[in-house]
Amino acid sequence: MWDWTFTFEILPVLARAAIMTIEATALGFAIAATLGLVLASIRLAFPAAGVVVTVLVELIRSTPLLIQIFFLYFVLPKAGIVLDAFTAGVAAIGVHYAAYCSEVYRAGFENVPRGQWEASIALNLSPWNTFKDIILPQALPPVVPALGNYLIALFKETPLLSAIAVLELMQTAKNIGSETFRYTEPVTLVGVFFLVMSLVSAGMVRMLESWLQRR
Amino acid sequence: MNDMPMVRFENVSKRYGPLTVLDNLNLDIGRGEKVSIIGPSGSGKTTVLRMLMTLEAINDGVLWVDGEPMTHMMQNGKLVPATIKHIRRIRAKIGMVFQSFNLFPHMTAMGNCIEAPITVLGMKRSEAEERAAELLDMVGLSAKKDHYPSQLSGGQQQRVAIARALAMRPKIMLFDEVTSALDPELVGEVLQVIRKIGREHDLTMLMVTHQMGFAKEFSDRVCFFYQGKICEQGAPAEIFGNPKNERTRQFLNAVLEAG
Amino acid sequence: MWIRMLTAMLAATLLLIALLSANPEYRLFMPGLLEGAVLTVEITLLGAVLAVFMALIAALAKLYGPLPIRWLSTTYIEIFRGTSALVQLFWLYFVLPQFGIFLDAFLVAVLALGLNIGAYGAEVVRGAIVSVARGQWEASIALNMSKAQMLRRIILPQAFTAMIPPWGNLFIELVKSTSLVSLITLADLTFKAQQMNQSTLKTVPVFTLVLLIYLAISLTVTIAMRLLEQRTSRGLTRGRVA
Known part of the structure; x- marks a missing residue:
């Protein structure tokens, strides 16, 4: 059933692919966290533009990430923007999770008491300084755990990149499978990798959460 | 004894x-x-x-x-x-009335009073309703029997809670x-x-x-x-x-x- | 968002689909895509039924089961939340046959997605049960109810209301994750899109239509859940009279 020799044979190959998975996760989340903050800030600063952002966020969250990956990969070239599979895939994942992150930031902004804005006006701070020095430092720390949970969710969705043949873990496992006709070891190993990584990082998020609460 | x-x-x-x-x-x-x-x-x-x-x-x-x-x-x-x-x-x-009423929010005043008699004592619904109506009358809330707890004042809720406890015929x-x-x-x-x-x-x-x-x-x-x-x-x-x-x-x- | 805005968005989406279909370049794809959409909806519905069932069982087992059962349920929840839906789908699709278990792709799809969403749902159910006020348990004890009676008549009905919004989100996740079944050869909406894209290279019309159709399905689910939420919370939130 389970072949240990085979397992050790494929382990280095999978380990290299795991690095690709982690790279995709890091880049994707960098986009998600930054773009999400921009979206939430736009909504905060220009209520009129907020409706557009709301609809956009709803649109992104209501359609499958896989379709969005295909969309960027196949449609952008028609507009003259040619991206390699990795870039297109990571960009799609980043934008998808930016929609989720923007909601997290929004909740963070809403949790800052009104009095903080009013006190800043009373001190004659400019809107930009109020946002940068008063609101952001209070809004961000409480939402870090929620962002952490989206980081884990994003990480678990990177196997979707296999659909456009990015050589991350899942694709590598499938390739091994189709070459050797043995799927049990590679696919199970991928599952175990994701399980361990998400359990560990979920534990870290919980620790962060309790640290933030004690602070 | x-x-x-x-x-x-x-x-x-x-x-x-x-x-x-x-x-x-x-x-x-x-x-x-x-x-x-x-x-x-x-x-x-x-x-x-x-x-x-x-x-x-x-x-x-x-x-x-x-x-x-x-x-x-x-x-x-x-x-x-x-x-x-x-x-x-x-x-x-034994029956008990609580400081915070603890009425069941998803049931009317009447529903609160017949729930346990039916499920716990196995009373027939008609019988339970008759008895609950008497008790709600005694606490002065006949008119509110089809209201939900959220539609009642605190005093009214507490009176329903008393009727609810009595509906189980406790000795204490x-x-x-x-x-x-x-x-x-x-x-x-x-x-x-x-x-x-x-x-x-x-x-x-x-x-x-x-x-x-x-x-x-x-x-x-x-x-x-x-x-x-x-x-x-x-x-x-x-x-x-x-x-x-x-x-x-x-x-x-x-x-x-x-x- | 409010139901009215969602309904407007749904109407706009459907209108846009209709307008685009007037164009022959788009109309060409509609029959095939709708065929795929039917499979997508079927998998969603069956997956949802399995997910709710698993979530209830796993949550109650984790809360009230004897130790081994509690353990089993925790293991299920952690495994299915800790690995992604695609990994689970591939595992069931590629690995089970090597153990001599041959399931048809449709069954694998429903099973993988239902179990995946069910694991998340279990935590939703558990959270909702735990969040019911302690006084409700105490009042039920004072009325001498049995544990089963308390759960069935007092706690679960109240937890149900609290569960609806998070379940709404989970069902949207389910709709979206059905797109993964295209990767195990099921001819759902995403599969059809890929196929048409490859055979005609009309990328923009195909993917625009597909996005709109998914949006319409998701919005329908969201609106349905909002309506359900309104209905069930009636007794709980009706305004104070006195």
Whole structure:
């Protein structure tokens, strides 16, 4: 059933692919966290533009990430923007999770008491300084755990990149499978990798959460 | 069996970790007796009711209800911890009204009053509804029977809660600071209902209260709790008119001054 | 968002689909895509049924089961939340046959997605049960109910209301994750899109239509859940009269 020799044979190959998975996760989340903050800030600063952002966020969250990956990969070239599979895939994942992150930031902004804005006006701070020095430092720390949970969710969705043949873990496992006709070891190993990584990082998020609460 | 009191606390203790909430309590409550428990917060007075309702487990001692042990049962002539089946049989004799009403928010006033009679006692719906209608009438809420708790005032909710408890035909009624969560102008209507029950029903009543005036006028006996012990007990006239214990005097002075 | 805005968005989406279909370049794809959409909806519905069932069982087992059962349920929840839906799908699809278990792709799809969403749902159910006020348990004890009676008549009905919004989100996740079944050869909406894209290279019309169709399905689910929420919370939130 389970072949240990085979397992050790494929382990280095999978380990290299795991690095690709982690790279995709890091880049994707960098986009998600930054773009999400921009979206939430736009909504905060220009209520009129907020409706557009709301609809956009709803649109992104209501359609499958896989379709969005295909969309960027196949449609952008028609507009003259040619991206390699990795870039297109990571960009799609980043934008998808930016929609989720923007909601997290929004909740963070809403949790800052009104009095903080009013006190800043009373001190004659400019809107930009109020946002940068008063609101952001209070809004961000409480939402870090929620962002952490989206980081884990994003990480678990990177196997979707296999659909456009990015050589991350899942694709590598499938390739091994189709070459050797043995799927049990590679696919199970991928599952175990994701399980361990998400359990560990979920534990870290919980620790962060309790640290933030004690602070 | 009838010479046994309705409720007996026999060397009952309750601890939360290192904190002793009730220390070796001995207390008998007679059939039909109306006893008020007063005392500062943290004195363990609410715990007395909660243990009797089996909301809190006891750490030591035995609790007797209507001549039978409730927390324990007889097996081969020895008292052993009770099974849930035994507890439920004894618990059927007790009803409780809470400080925060605890009505079921997804059921109307009528629904609250017929739920347990149907599911627990196995009553027919028509019979349960008839009985609930009588009780809602007694607490003055016939007109509100199809209202949900969120549509009722605090005083009305508490009256429904009283009717709900009575619908189970208990022999003992526990009232846990039932007017503490009410706006001052709504306290009277609830106390009125309790007075009426005291007159019309043959119930043993045990209440924790901050309404000294009501305790004085309504109860047969008043127990003053202090730091997990009964510090002084006796007829209301005695306790309120001529308290023997220094702690009781201090407490009553503080309460009367405040309110 | 409010139901009215969602309904407007749904109407706009459907209108846009209709307008685009007037164009022959788009109309060409509609029959095939709708065929795929039917499979997508089927998998969603069956997956949802399995997910709710698993979530209830796992949550109650984790809360009230004896220790081994509690353990089993925790393991299920952690495994299915800790690995992604695609990994689970591939595992069931590629690995089970090597153990001599041959399931048809449709069954694998429903099973993988239902179990995946069910694991998340279990935590939703558990959270909702735990969040019911302690006084409700105490009142039920004071009325001498049995544990089963308390759960069935008092706690679960109240938890149900609290569960609806998070379940709404989970069902949207389910709709979206059905797109993964295209990777195990099931001819759902995404599969059809890929196929048409490859055979005609009309990328923009195909993917625009597909996005709009998914949006319409998701919005329908969201609106349905909002309506359900309104209905069930009626008794709980009706305004104070007195």
